[in-house]
Amino acid sequence: MPDPEPPKSRVTLAQLTDFIASHFPQVQEGNGPVTIEFISRRAAVVRMACDERNIRPGGTVHGPAMFKLADFAVYVSILGELGLGATQAVTTSMTINFLSRPVAADLVAHARLIKIGRRLAVAEVEIYSDGKPDMVAHATSTYALPPERPKA
Amino acid sequence: MPDPEPPKSRVTLAQLTDFIASHFPQVQEGNGPVTIEFISRRAAVVRMACDERNIRPGGTVHGPAMFKLADFAVYVSILGELGLGATQAVTTSMTINFLSRPVAADLVAHARLIKIGRRLAVAEVEIYSDGKPDMVAHATSTYALPPERPKA
Amino acid sequence: MPDPEPPKSRVTLAQLTDFIASHFPQVQEGNGPVTIEFISRRAAVVRMACDERNIRPGGTVHGPAMFKLADFAVYVSILGELGLGATQAVTTSMTINFLSRPVAADLVAHARLIKIGRRLAVAEVEIYSDGKPDMVAHATSTYALPPERPKA
Amino acid sequence: MPDPEPPKSRVTLAQLTDFIASHFPQVQEGNGPVTIEFISRRAAVVRMACDERNIRPGGTVHGPAMFKLADFAVYVSILGELGLGATQAVTTSMTINFLSRPVAADLVAHARLIKIGRRLAVAEVEIYSDGKPDMVAHATSTYALPPERPKA
Numbered sequence: 001m002p003d004p005e006p007p008k009s010r011v012t013l014a015q016l017t018d019f020i021a022s023h024f025p026q027v028q029e030g031n032g033p034v035t036i037e038f039i040s041r042r043a044a045v046v047r048m049a050c051d052e053r054n055i056r057p058g059g060t061v062h063g064p065a066m067f068k069l070a071d072f073a074v075y076v077s078i079l080g081e082l083g084l085g086a087t088q089a090v091t092t093s094m095t096i097n098f099l100s101r102p103v104a105a106d107l108v109a110h111a112r113l114i115k116i117g118r119r120l121a122v123a124e125v126e127i128y129s130d131g132k133p134d135m136v137a138h139a140t141s142t143y144a145l146p147p148e149r150p151k152a
Numbered sequence: 153m154p155d156p157e158p159p160k161s162r163v164t165l166a167q168l169t170d171f172i173a174s175h176f177p178q179v180q181e182g183n184g185p186v187t188i189e190f191i192s193r194r195a196a197v198v199r200m201a202c203d204e205r206n207i208r209p210g211g212t213v214h215g216p217a218m219f220k221l222a223d224f225a226v227y228v229s230i231l232g233e234l235g236l237g238a239t240q241a242v243t244t245s246m247t248i249n250f251l252s253r254p255v256a257a258d259l260v261a262h263a264r265l266i267k268i269g270r271r272l273a274v275a276e277v278e279i280y281s282d283g284k285p286d287m288v289a290h291a292t293s294t295y296a297l298p299p300e301r302p303k304a
Numbered sequence: 305m306p307d308p309e310p311p312k313s314r315v316t317l318a319q320l321t322d323f324i325a326s327h328f329p330q331v332q333e334g335n336g337p338v339t340i341e342f343i344s345r346r347a348a349v350v351r352m353a354c355d356e357r358n359i360r361p362g363g364t365v366h367g368p369a370m371f372k373l374a375d376f377a378v379y380v381s382i383l384g385e386l387g388l389g390a391t392q393a394v395t396t397s398m399t400i401n402f403l404s405r406p407v408a409a410d411l412v413a414h415a416r417l418i419k420i421g422r423r424l425a426v427a428e429v430e431i432y433s434d435g436k437p438d439m440v441a442h443a444t445s446t447y448a449l450p451p452e453r454p455k456a
Numbered sequence: 457m458p459d460p461e462p463p464k465s466r467v468t469l470a471q472l473t474d475f476i477a478s479h480f481p482q483v484q485e486g487n488g489p490v491t492i493e494f495i496s497r498r499a500a501v502v503r504m505a506c507d508e509r510n511i512r513p514g515g516t517v518h519g520p521a522m523f524k525l526a527d528f529a530v531y532v533s534i535l536g537e538l539g540l541g542a543t544q545a546v547t548t549s550m551t552i553n554f555l556s557r558p559v560a561a562d563l564v565a566h567a568r569l570i571k572i573g574r575r576l577a578v579a580e581v582e583i584y585s586d587g588k589p590d591m592v593a594h595a596t597s598t599y600a601l602p603p604e605r606p607k608a
Contacts, residue, residue, distance in 0.1 A: 400550055401548065
């Protein structure tokens with residue numbers, strides 16, 4: 001459960017949503033559209049709408065869509081925490097475990113920053129099919145943070 | 153360097169390419185088109201064509217495209233090794249390290265199976281920008297193999 | 305926070321502790337002694353006592369001690385959940401992130417099973433220095449489960 | 457196969473072995489003794505002697521011993537490449553896949569640096585039972601490099 005405390009940077013959900021829409025419009029391409037649902041202290045919740053482009057025939061887990069959702073949820077949680085000066089943060093690694101086949105529903109990713117260092121951020125992500133109790137995928141991810149970042 | 157020995161299943165490159173085209177046409181969507189270049193004993197080489205959908209503004213590494221390429225290259229190497237009876241193999245995990253920003257060029261993935269067990273296959277993947285010496289990404293991946301699979 | 309519900313197998317903490325002492329005495333060798341503190345539904349808490357053998361000169365993170373603790377905590381949570389018939393479960397992979405240098409204190413690992421399938425279990429582990437709020441390491445781990453296991 | 461070219465730092469095998477013996481004597485404790493067998497451009501080969509402390513009853517893979525060997529082999533390859541000024545390098549993550557049960561023999565780890573950046577090094581490690589063709593474990597690991605390091 002994300003901490004209800006606001007993120008340190010005081011970026012609002014509306015500001016972050018606008019920023020992504022103007023700077024990263026391509027995040028909406030290729031898979032189901034994504035929506036930032038919630039940001040809080042060191043955490044974010046992001047939804048990817050159910051979309052035929054996410055699912056392989058037979059319902060096999062479509063890994064790349066979940067990878068993209070997990071990666072984006074971590075990026076959002078970093079921007080939320082550190083502010084829009086951290087946009088140059090880049091993914092250096094991700095480990096993703098696919099746990100069960102998601103049903104044809106929205107996917108909801110809960111990202112949580114477990115370390116914010118000077119140079120690296122580490123996050124954990126849980127992905128659920130909307131309304132279902134079992135996790136469909138779990139990821140841990142590392143981002144390299146920009147060396148000198150403007151204050152949020 | 154892939155072993156030049158043919159895969160155990162004796163599936164040919166043409167058969168595998170046809171199979172993917174008819175059963176997984178959606179692998180060509182969303183990113184640059186992919187081409188299976190080579191299959192051999194426990195290995196495969198797959199190319200993803202340079203495409204604006206693969207690259208983020210500013211040239212930031214587009215992780216999901218590389219994830220998809222790595223995942224597909226492992227799947228191809230499993231089908232090559234075990235035959236078309238293994239199509240129900242599913243990714244259970246992937247760890248990917250992004251090493252350097254790929255230039256605007258084709259991406260070439262070299263997948264190598266380091267374990268083929270009864271229930272699990274483990275693979276390693278190196279991704280290069282075409283014609284460049286430095287690896288841009290490295291992945292290890294685990295697939296669950298179908299419990300009873302038809303002989304190749 | 306572990307779910308306070310008892311594990312499905314109804315193995316008790318005392319039974320599990322006795323079992324480990326008689327079947328895996330070597331887990332107490334090489335590093336600080338380990339104690340199972342708590343088992344519950346799909347979760348376990350395991351402590352590794354502060355010990356000079358865990359710490360490198362200068363306080364550098366001693367990865368192998370934390371790896372061992374994380375691995376053991378997952379094993380305990382599997383035995384707790386599935387019962388002592390699952391002792392043949394073996395680690396197939398672990399990803400561990402070292403987040404901050406642990407101080408000279410006991411290490412406490414909280415393991416949580418995020419998937420129990422027929423063939424694989426996947427767990428997540430958080431390691432803390434006793435009494436400190438920041439996570440010092442985070443791990444995800446996969447175990448292959450024995451194909452036919454006696455009922456707990 | 458390691459590149460036979462010498463490492464950039466021109467540290468010799470004898471210098472590196474002496475350095476480890478005087479600064480990290482504890483690496484010889486807890487498991488089979490380790491020997492650096494070979495260093496070359498961005499690579500190292502390290503052996504862990506067969507030792508009852510490495511093996512669990514029944515021959516189950518003893519993960520922590522292999523984790524320690526993999527981690528040490530990467531550290532050695534970093535020192536070989538960057539020189540003894542890089543001793544403050546610390547492991548930030550490791551992903552290890554256990555592929556087959558090692559027989560009672562020495563373990564030999566081949567580490568290869570796949571990235572040496574300003575701030576991070578990424579390595580890949582293959583572990584074999586001495587004299588056997590099949591890999592018993594595979595690891596990828598990331599080290600944080602000291603920000604300002606003396607010239608080798």
